Amino acid sequence: MSMDQLPPLRAVIAEHGLNADKRFGQHYLLDLNLTAKIARLCGDMSGATVMEVGPGPGGLTRALFSEGAARVTVIEKDRRFVPALEQIGEAAPGRFSIIEADALKVDESALPFEGERMLASNLPYNVGTALLIKWLQADPIWWTRLVLMFQKEVAERVVATPSDKQYGRLAILTAAVAKSRYAFTVPARAFTPPPKVDSAVVVLEPLPEDQRFSDLKALSTVTESAFGQRRKTLRKSLGPAASQTGKSAEALLEIAGIDPGARAETIPPEGFFKLAEAWRAARG
Structure with a gap:
């Protein structure tokens, strides 16, 4: 079975009864054009291991493979999604792994990988900021690129500059170790179920080691x-x-x-x- 032969995401969600769980801040992005657009922000993935946190039914996961990811590792706390994700593994034999865990407690640097390590995720709203701070504080920095979707307000705080209304602690912690840019806005109506606010995607790349503020x-x-x-x-x-x-x-x-x-x-x-x-x- 190839990636193109996988059943539509809506069918997968219905088959496995995967209703979004508000406790985990779950909102599904099912628009194939948008998931592909996010995946392309990773750049050349042909020699990379791409990690994804909170893949849910696997919309972005599929896009990462379709856009050329050599390998994908997902970290999923909600085991309801495992059967749906295993179908993706069948379409990408030897190139896909599932880790059932709380991403806040995972030591990503200890996970097996080949080539560059990137991370692309539609982050759960309730832990997105905490996860970003964890990855910024990683020592050593294990990622070569982060492509992350947050609530729009949080995304603006990540990329803010002095005198911006959103400028604060998160922008400064980010600037200490990475270059960041605001990629694009994703309207609430693009999600199922739609959240109350828009989202946005940001891209971060680590600064050269001698330019980072380490403490x-x-x-x-x-x-x-x-x-x-x-x-x-x-x-x-x-x-x-x-x-x-x-x-x-x-x-x-x-x-x-x-x-x-x-x-x-x-x-x-x-x-x-x-x-x-x-x-x-x-x-x-």
């Missing part, structure tokens, strides 16, 4: 504090992080070369990298 734990601490009270100046909002160092917020900001009277949303990622270094050094 994301320190960066996470200072950005969480700095953006915790967005309307306040950094002199005031940075207090919780500064209290862990024995130095005042003003002292840390002075070391980092940042105006204590500025607000967090005006500071570029590089400023926060310096602030994280100052915080780490003060901690000893």
Whole structure:
């Protein structure tokens, strides 16, 4: 059986009784044009292992193979989907594997692979941000490209730049290790069942190793504090992080070369990298 001979996704969903489960933030993307468009954002997959989190009935999975993926590994928490996914395995013998697990608990770097490792996913809304942060903090970075669909608001936060309304901690953590771009918007009506908001796809590629800011734990601490009270100046909002160092917020900001009277949303990622270094050094 080839990929083209697989039954239509709607038939698979009906056959196996795969109603979307709101607990897992499930919304199926059944439009073949859209799944193909997402898969093509991975680029050349002919020598790659592509990972997918939350494949559901396998719409994007099929597209990844159709667009040239050499191998695909899916991580699925909801075992209801396993029989439907196994049909895809029959159409791609020796090139497909299923891991039944919670993606938040999986060590992707330990999984077998050949060639480049990419990841493409229509992420469950309820864990999308947590998964992205996990992959950004991976040490070493195991992925060469991430093609991820989030709620549109989250996607905008990933790619935001200083002074954007959406600019904050997520954009800075992303900029520390990767280049990101907003690919396209996916309207809510494209999904079954339709969510209440639109979605969007972003593409991330890791920066060269010597250009990455490696201490994301320190960066996470200072950005969480700095953006915790967005309307306040950094002199005031940075207090919780500064209290862990024995130095005042003003002292840390002075070391980092940042105006204590500025607000967090005006500071570029590089400023926060310096602030994280100052915080780490003060901690000893």
